Amino acid sequence: MIILILLIIGINIVYVSINTLRTILVIKGQRLLASIISVFEIGVYLYGLTIVLKNLDSPINIIAYCIGYGVGVYVGSLIEQYLALGYVDVQIIVDSVVHDLPDILREKGFGVTSWTAEGKNGLRLVLHVLAKRSNEKKLIKLVSEIVPNAFVISYEPKNFIGGFWTKNIRNF
Structure with a gap:
């Protein structure tokens, strides 16, 4: 149970971090790189969503998904700040x-x-x-x-x- 929760949180952190970077790359005109990154982004998203949908019987899994999403936004913004693109x-x-x-x-x-x-x-x-x-x-x-x-x-x-x-x- 704990491993599943941590997996859901981790996958969502990765997904949302990639999503944040892709969005910033599009805004900065880096369309090709953003398109390439989006392939990985959607793969991670679908994998994580599949895990959550197979385990909807436990509200904790949905909460884990939400927590991972929020942490992913934060981590993605830290990565972008570190890269300092532009x-x-x-x-x-x-x-x-x-x-x-x-x-x-x-x-x-x-x-x-x-x-x-x-x-x-x-x-x-x-x-x-x-x-x-x-x-x-x-x-x-x-x-x-x-x-x-x-x-x-x-x-x-x-x-x-x-x-x-x-x-x-x-x-x-």
Whole structure:
């Protein structure tokens, strides 16, 4: 009985984790990889569902299925966060236009575009920094060490056209 419950939970964790990754890959435009993963996803799903349907006489099996589903969502999101697929566009606003932050970030390999903008209390330096998502935390930590009061916000771009980064990110 315990082995069956653990099997149901484990299968559902695997299924939902794969489902989460497949969904994220589709959103990020990785259709072929998502399609390949979906073959394994549906196989795991059908195997787990078959086990549960054969054992509907015990409500604990249904509860195990539900618990596995919930844990699978969590595990899938952790896996995606670990993989950090894609890129981020980080906007940084510094309250001084005289700053060497753009040069420091460029030396670290980040793509930086900067300009002067006018804020409520005067001129500001605005930077757009393109980075791999796997480097986002490092970038934000570096900025906060150099300019602790900087305003930082990140976006996930979907498409790239032009610029020096497109040469580095295209896999033809």
